[in-house]
Amino acid sequence: MKIGIDKIGFYAPHLYVDMNKLAVARNVEPEKFTIGIGQEKMAVAPITQDPVTLAANAARTILDDEDKEKIDFVIFGTESGIDNSKSAAVYVHQLLGLNPNARSIEVKQACYGATAGIQMAKGYIALNPESRVLVLGSDIARYGLNTSGESTQGAGAVAMVISADPKILALEDKSAYLTADIMDFWRPVYSDKAFVDGKFSNEQYIHFFNTVWEQYKAKSDLGLNDFEAICFHLPYTKMGLKALRTVLEEADEADQERLLANYKSSTMYNRNVGNIYTGSLYLSLVSLLEQSDQLKDGARIGLYSYGSGAVGEFFTGILQPNYREYLQAESHAELFAARTEVSIEEYEAVFQETVPVDGSTVEFDATKDTAAIYLAGIKDNMRQYVNKSN
Template structure:
């Protein structure tokens, strides 16, 4: 049975921080961000925009009423959960009006969680061919002011509809995963921001890429020559570039190496404007590739490297199907230009503002601009979401 991604959508915050502005405020050379990280802008969420609103907006942009009546599983992958018990997918299920007899869960393993969700979704459709599974990777990457991680923040959500006979790409039946018990990036329950060992994490990312890729090639008797593109997890685009250089086969013909390089450049276009979206970063890279590559055709194979600190990595592959371009958007970069540009002072106020909860667990939420959905209030410790402009 052919199973894969039938539709894919994206949503991000309505506010943006320019990296040159941040560099000037932090007294660093702008090249440190523009060339050292390959970043231009970061999406910034206000207090009424979170993984639920972003995830619902991303899914709403692609789902038909027929989809909502057929979906029988919603999986949200995140490391920015709004509740230690209740899954974000239950809120999204309600906001989207998906039929009631559906399973809703949340998955976590740092930035790897969405890949685990895809694996689960594919197995579910394999067992229940008429089912559709909505997989949402939704995160707000948040670090402290003037910390090393600050320029690698961001926010966004990628929604993918998994079904049989997909119209974008097939998920191939080949993958290799690897686990290491390491402390390169983590966030204890008592901390609102993560702890990061940046240099160590970079080394682990690249070493797990190298060793997992070697095992993948050995198990499936394949090589880079069999793929038209390679997508990477994108905590920041420069790290993905290092990964691309690590897997590059110097023995490939020059024209083929150039094709791979062109397609790699297509994978990072959106991340350069949005920043880090944790679980969705790999899939934002995939979306960026599909919507911006000039040479991909049906039948092309794409390799994907997923990485989540802690750490779990997986390499798998997908095949483009006939008509995939008809399912994509062509003006997304232009749309990103419509975000509201923040001063650094406004960014610090907006991004780190928290709901002021009173003794009864109530809070009025400021009405900042969001996508289709917003956090309206907190009432008796319960988060109340709704469509924008709905009373």
Template sequence: MKVGIDKLHFATSHLYVDMAELATARQEEPDKYLIGIGQSRMAVIPPSQDTVTLAANAAAPMLTAADIEAIDLLIVGTESGIDNSKASAIYVARLLGLNRRVRTIEMKEACYAATAGLQLAQDHVRAHPDKKALVIGSDIARYGLNTPGEPTQGGGAVAMLVSADPQVLALGTESCVLSEDVMDFWRPLYHTTALVDGKYSSNIYIDYFQDVFKGYLQKTGMQPEDLAALVFHLPYTKMGLKALRSALPLVDDAQQASWLAHFEHARQLNRQVGNLYTGSLYLSLLSQLLTDDKLKAGDRLGLFSYGSGAEGEFFTGELQPDYQAGLDVGLPQRLARRQRVSVSEYEKLFNGQLAWRADDQTIDVADDPHRFVLTGQQDEQRQYLDREA
């Protein structure tokens, strides 16, 4: 029985800041961001969006009534949680109108958590092939204004419907995992922005990729050339390119050229959004499938998931005959229609997020076009609005 990703959909803000403009404002050469980091635009998340609304906006458009009836497991992977106790998945389940019998949990391990959720979901569906699971990686990457990590911010959510006989990608049953206590990136409970040792984290990322990639090949007996393309977690797109280059010596010149060409498609949409934390790998997968016309049914893709702290996993999936039918085909057009904001507007929005305090707060949602929005806080409870309810 095949189990894997049946549908794949994405949501982010309707706003972005141009990276060349941001570089100039920070007295940096634009190519440092455009080439050195590999980013062209960065999603700007307004106060009216958070982990919950991004997740719901990602999932709702792809779900049919039959899907909603069949879903009995909802997992939200995030490191942008809104509560130290209550799972964001509980809120998302209500907004989506899921069955009350659904199991709802939130998972955390930096950028890796959505992959943990995907592995749990496929095991669940293998045991219950008449059911479906919904896995969402939803995050807002915040390092602070005028910080070294600022150009690697962003935000959004990727929703994946997991089922038997999937339309998009049949997942393999084997993977290779590595987990160690590493202080390359963390966010203590008293911080609203992340702490990171940037160069160290980049080195750990590549070390982990090399370890789990080679471990997977040894474990399964698969050859590198059996993989049509490699898809990476992309906190910024240059990071994935560095990791890919470390694997090129394993294959011949023709395969190297093919992998590099596929990678350019896999990072195309990430260049326009920025860092998604838990969703970054899966936006790259979506970018690959939407923009790469050299892929075909039966191709096997290798996927590398990484979460600082640190945990990494390498696994594979096989493209299915009708994989385009399960994709968010309107995404490139939606990204092109976003509104550009100035650096000063971006800074105002960054500082206007719902404050971590007990007071009642109200957020102006008039300019937010999305179905699900955060309207504020009342009696220490976040207030969400479904405009279609």
């Protein structure tokens, strides 16, 4: 039985900042942002968008009535959780009107959370072939204004339906994974901003990739020539390229050219959204599938997931017949085209507007938020969500 991604979509907030202008404002050469780390635009989440609304907005565009009835497991991967007890998945379940006879949970391991959700979903579908699982990766990356990590911020979510006989990507059985207790990136419960040792984190990202890649080759007897493309978790688009270059010499020139060309296609969306933590790898996958004209049905795609702290995994999937018919390329193009650029001053003001943590009752102005689902305010310590499409 084939199990894998039946549907996939993403959502990013309607505001963004131009990285060239951010560089100028921070007295940095623009090329450091646009070429050095490979970012052009950074999505900015207004106060009316949080990880719950981002995920719900990503999912609502891909689900039909049959999905809503058959989905009986919602797995929400995030490192931007809004509650220490109640899972973000429960909110999304209600906002989307899913079958009440369902399980809903939140999974945490830095940027690896959505991958853990997919692997969990795969096992669940193997036991329950008629079911469908909604896996969400949703985050708002925050390092702070005028910090070294500011240029690798972002906001957005990816939603995937995992099922038997998937229409887009069938996941293969073999994978390789690694855990090590390191402090390359973390966010204590008392902080709304992350702490990061950037150089060490980059080194560990590549070390983990090299390790799981060697393990995967030993398990599968496959090599680079067996892959049409490899997608990477992308905290910034140059990061995956650094890792890919460490193994490119294993391939001949034609394979190298193909892998590099498809890598470029896989970064186009991330380059214009920024880092979305748990969703970054899957935003890269969406970008590859919708932007590459070289992919063919039956091609093997590699996926490298890395979550600081740290857990890494390399796994694979096979593109299914006529997979392009089930993508959301047109709606994603419209999403990008409808976004609004904000000035540096406006971006800084939005960044500093945060949800109160003292129990205050507050109502947010959502008149400028174009999303169907948004956060309307806080009342009695409870977030008030609105779905305008209901």
